[in-house]
Amino acid sequence: MILRCEMCLTNIGTFDPETLALPLQGAMGATDVEYGGIAEDDLVAADGTKPWTAININDAELISLDTLRTMRAKGKVRDGANGRPNVATMPQNIYDKINSILTIQQRFVSDKDTATAGFTHLVFEDMILAADDFCPAGQLYTLNTAFIGFAIHQKGFFARQPWVDLSGPAGRSMKILWSGNLVCSNRKAHVSHTNVSVN
16 A cells, blocks of 8 residues: 655645745745735834744855854744754755765764764754755755644645555555645744855
8 A cells, every 4th residue: 555645835826846935935034025914014012022023134144053053043032942943944055065064073983994974964053954955045944843833724634535546566545635834823933044155
């Protein structure tokens, strides 16, 4: 039996690989970009602060560990658990550059003739780093998973299509559909950085 789950995390509308990052870009948009029907300047507290503010860094910058550290600091919403971004997503070339930076710092303590270098997974200061094929070039996002989730369409929650017979030993297949969207409950907890380069 083959089980396949298809997920749609894009904004409402037709699928376009160039705009797949729109849920993140909408959640972390500029002051005039609405998210959840609210623009940043539409929601102002009595003390003049903007609780629905988005944190964007647009300065051109060469990727470094300090870049990641600054983004975590800017996305801090409180002290303690779940107070800072804990996941970073980026294009493959930025991920590879960070991997190269960290590999230089790797200790080779084995007395074997063959050295094992490089990393298969990266975590920097409790933040998981992930390469994303759909992340636009030169962009980096840090996310706090305590403040993102899924809005699930009531009629598209694991809806099943009929079984289909497959030729050969594969047997039968059924599509299980999930329909929803990525949602953000606190824009200040996430940070986007554009104009990031690797050299």
